[in-house]
Amino acid sequence: MHLSTPRYIAWLPGLLLVAGAVLQPWLEATMARHMGLEFPLLFVIGWLTASAAGYRLARIIDPWNVKGLTALVFTALVTAFWMVPAALDLAVLHTSVGVIKVLSWLVAGMLMGVSWRQAGVVIQAFFIFNWCWMTVAVGLIYQEAPQQLCSVYLVDDQWNAGAFMVFWAVAVFILWLPGAIKSSNLLGDGDDSSKTQRTN
């Protein structure tokens, strides 16, 4: 059973990527699916790839990535960039930009998979707070925008895309919070002396 788990993780990203490629026309037919399903899917595939690669990948990246900071900055920029409507248009209209989009999300997921734990709860909190409020804010703007944001997507689609963004921001925050509270000893277990070491 123990042996089958790594193998399972090893082929899962590839399988998901193939599924994503097959479903690509469907995923990119609407703005909501493109932003709300395809982007997270690519990110998760990247993350799983990092898990499958294990220490080998971490050894290459670690010297340039103290506390996961480079990975966090990269991911923040990638996620913000693909929220720009003009960038989304280019990704749909030009294959080369579409390829860059896929690669950037995969790399972001991979870097985060390698770096997330080593970032520690304080840096995680900084990233999560900023990322979540940015995503909620952009999501609300998408929902409220009176004009057509993307040339390639209908104006009616924007509300759904915005709703997806708010959903992911809230979901990521809720997923992260319990572990963060636990590891930061926020609720206290009377062992204050070890607090600073634990966050490392």
Next chain:
Amino acid sequence: MTQGIARTLAAIIVVVALGLLAFGGVTRGFAAVTSDGVRRVDLVRAPRTLPALLMIDQAGKTLSLADYGSQSSYTTFVTLLYTSCDTICRTSASGLAFLQQEIRSRGLEGRVRLLTLSFDPFNDTPAALAKHARSLGADATLWRSATVASPSDLEPMLNLFDIVVIPDGLGGYSHNAALFRIDERGKLIKAYDVDRADLALADYLYNKSEP
């Protein structure tokens, strides 16, 4: 550890620099976030020449799009639509109807003219264009309707105006409409919001040279 921090810092600087390049490129130096905004900036920075595409108008006469691209005393306001459209094209067309009214009341007949271009040459025959023009009360001396004579010219025409046409799921088409302006040099110089023909006119009146 110190080496690690220095390397990480260098890596972050590279990542941020690449990020700024990407953001700056796509948003034209943080000037626009939508493709419509980008088109507006692009036109102002680099006015476009009108290619010699063969067109056919509502009277069945042929013309070249490049006829509008040469030096003249006219500014031309252009919008793109298809005549069986009931949504945004109505806004585009009513903008031109408003401009026609303003041209007459301000005595700009020798200086401003209007053009609607259809991107549905299959259905928008000269007869269909003429019917549409009549329904808008278009005065043929001021306002011409035309479409490409050959369907193969459709793509270059849409590219010139950066128009992306997508099915709207209701049997029609959605497109990133705008009101365009061709200046007296015959260059495509500006795009305005399709529902703000008033601003387009104000911009024209404010910047026009005195006769």
